[in-house]
Amino acid sequence: xxxxxxxxxxxxxxxxxxxxxxxxxxxxxxxxxxxxxxxxxxxxxxxxxxxxxxxxxxxxxxxxxxxxxxxxxxxxxxxxxxxxxxxxxxxxxxxxxxxxxxxxxxxxxxxxxxxxxxxxxxxxxxxxxxxxxxxxxxxxxxxxxxxxxxxxxxxxxxxxxxxxxxxxxxxxxxxxxxxxxxxxxxxxxxxxxxxxxxxxxxxxxxxxxxxxxxxxxxxxxxxxxxxxxxxxxxxxxx
Numbered sequence: 001x002x003x004x005x006x007x008x009x010x011x012x013x014x015x016x017x018x019x020x021x022x023x024x025x026x027x028x029x030x031x032x033x034x035x036x037x038x039x040x041x042x043x044x045x046x047x048x049x050x051x052x053x054x055x056x057x058x059x060x061x062x063x064x065x066x067x068x069x070x071x072x073x074x075x076x077x078x079x080x081x082x083x084x085x086x087x088x089x090x091x092x093x094x095x096x097x098x099x100x101x102x103x104x105x106x107x108x109x110x111x112x113x114x115x116x117x118x119x120x121x122x123x124x125x126x127x128x129x130x131x132x133x134x135x136x137x138x139x140x141x142x143x144x145x146x147x148x149x150x151x152x153x154x155x156x157x158x159x160x161x162x163x164x165x166x167x168x169x170x171x172x173x174x175x176x177x178x179x180x181x182x183x184x185x186x187x188x189x190x191x192x193x194x195x196x197x198x199x200x201x202x203x204x205x206x207x208x209x210x211x212x213x214x215x216x217x218x219x220x221x222x223x224x225x226x227x228x229x230x231x232x233x234x235x236x237x238x
Contacts, residue, residue: 018085025083032069064093071096075104081111090116094123098130 004012031047034040040050051062068089072079078095081087087095091111099107110122147161163171 017088021085021088022083024089025079028065028069028072028079028082031065032073035066035069068093068096071099074101075099077104077108078111081108087111088116091119094119098123098126 031051035047040047044050044053047066048059048062051057051065052059055062057065072082072092075096078087078092078099082089082092087108094116095107095111111119114122141164144162145164147159147163149157149159151157
C-alpha cells in the first residue's frame with residue numbers, strides 16, 4: 001500500500017468525513033419521510049423504536065435522529081450545510097435544539113466558526129437565555145392579569161379584564177352556562193318564542209361578535225330581542 005503524506009492523509013480523512021455527513025443528510029431526509037408516513041406503525045411505538053430494531057441504533061441516538069430530521073424540515077440552511085458536508089452532524093444536532101427560522105442564519109455562522117464542543121457550549125448558553133426570557137415573559141403576563149366587574153349607573157354590569165388563556169376559557173364557559181340558564185328562564189316565561197329563537201341563541205356564542213354584544217344578550221330581553229338579529233348577522237358574515 002502506498003504510503004501517503006500526512007497532508008494527503010488528512011485531506012482524505014476530511015473528504016471522506018464530508019461524504020459521510022452528506023450521507024447522513026440523506027439518511028435524515030429518509031427518516032423524516034418514513035416518520036411522517038408512519039412506516040414504523042407496524043407494531044412499534046415510534047420511529048425511534050423502529051430504528052432501534054431495524055438499524056441497531058441506541059434508542060436515545062434514534063430519538064435524536066428523528067428529532068433532528070423533523071427540525072431540519074423548517075431549517076433549510078442548516079440542512080444544506082449538512083448535505084454539503086460544511087457542518088458535521090454533531091454541530092447540526094446541537095444547533096437544532098435552539099434554531100428557529102428566524103435565528104437559523106445566525107446559528108449557521110456559529111456552526112461554521114467553531115468546533116463541535118464550542119457549538120455545544122454556545123447552545124447551552126443560548127438555551128439558558130431562552131429560559132430566562134421565557135420566565136420574564138411569563139412573569140410579565142402573570143402581572144398583567146386583571147378582572148374588573150362593576151355596575152354602571154343604569155344597572156348594567158360591565159366586565160373588563162385580561163386573563164390567562166385557560167382562565168379565559170373557564171370564564172367563557174361560565175358565561176355560556178349563565179346565558180343558557182337565563183335564556184331557558186326567559187323561554188319559559190314567553191311561550192311565543194319559537195324553535196328559531198331556541199336554536200339561534202347558542203349559535204351567538206360561537207359567532208365572531210364583540211364580547212359586549214354577547215354579554216348584553218345575557219338578559220332575558222336580550223335573549224328574546226337581540227339574539228336572533230346578531231346571530232343572523234353572524235351567519236351572513238356581517
